[in-house]
Amino acid sequence: MELKTLRNFITVVQEEGISAAADTLHVSQPALSRQIKELENELNATLLIRGNRSRTIGLTDEGKLLYRRAREIVALADRTRDEITEGDMIEGDVHIAGAQTAAMRTVAKAAVRLRQRHPGICIRLHDDYGANIIERLDNGFADFGVLVQPIDMSRYDYLPLPGGDSMGVLMRHDHPLAARKTITAADLNGVPVIVPQGVLARGDLSGWLGHHAKSMNIVGTMNLMYNASCFVQEGYACAIGPAKLIDTSWESGLTFRSLDPPMHTKLAVAWKNKQPLTPSATAFLDALRAVIAA
Known part of the structure; x- marks a missing residue:
């Protein structure tokens, strides 16, 4: 062919x-x-x-x-x-596949630092969840993957990202659960919810839910919290996801309540440990290390 x-x-x-x-x-x-x-x-x-x-x-x-x-x-x-024609010039594309997370701000700060030094570099973002991000890394379609932990990292080198995401429930202002300060597993019994595809695949909620897992009413999955927020605004369901990603001002009609007990995710930027990085990818990694160190 x-x-x-x-x-x-x-x-x-x-x-x-x-x-x-x-x-x-x-x-x-x-x-x-x-x-x-x-x-x-x-x-x-x-x-x-x-x-x-x-x-x-x-x-x-x-x-x-x-x-x-x-x-x-x-x-x-x-x-x-x-990559071959890039030569000695540090320019070209850096492909980053990532889960949706507030920790992406660290990646963004590294991108700003990178562009200041090498304006010919372009960042290509691919929004996805764990399994697809890993597939992109393994197939060479992504230089880096922003992965939610825990996950088998034996095939990768990686840098832990500072911070992490506090998980909670996004709902309308007029939802009955909006009157609560935090949300317990018992509060969600029978409540229609949308959950992140990655969270469902990894079983992250299993430990938090305990015996209430059987009464979970999952009516949808998503990769992007913004898309889920549109469904929440229209009254389709509540959404379980990371904090600080969606506007929850009074004008938005939405509110966010943290999980009780608290649930936090940890993230890392990973790359193939036996795959040489391009000059532009190496420059990005240098910038990321500098941002994390600072």
Whole structure:
């Protein structure tokens, strides 16, 4: 499989048809059709479900798999090219995959320090949760991952981030639990809640909930607290998540109550311990160490 062919296949999928893709790529439709057919022959699989006159297409299961992998292959190839051509100049992209956390301010301070010294560097943020962040690190799509602890860090080098997140419940001002100063596990019996996907995957709440875990009414998961706050404002549910991420002024209609007993998360910035860092990633790491030391 050639990179050019994979790029063209991606365009066909994104343009939802061979005709539209040919116009975008400035090639003839027969030539593009022939290229896609040769790709199918090479893989011994049908990739496209062709509509009338090949104007619209759908994807077979094999086509969906190739589309996902092709985007990864092309992205990694582009990144490799950029890293090699970067040379002695400290510029380029630093990819950071991170969970949503107030501790990201430390990362942001490091980015400010980095930009002051190397204005040609661009930070690429990828918001996600634990399993996907680790996948990005392992596949080389992220230089660094901001990970909630505890997690197996044997494959990574890492720096603990100072502070951490105090967990609590985001709710509307008029919710019955808003009258309480803190929220216990018993308070949440039967209450519809949205929880972070990472918290659910790691089982972080299990110890805090104790025997009340069976009465939890989880009606949704999220990666970004802001998106969950929109559901909370509309009365869909309360949301369990980190403090200091959402506006809880009176005008917002929202309020936040800490968990009782308190629950705090610890975080670390991790990178592959057997994968050499690019000059720009090394410069970011130097800036992060300086910020943490200060």
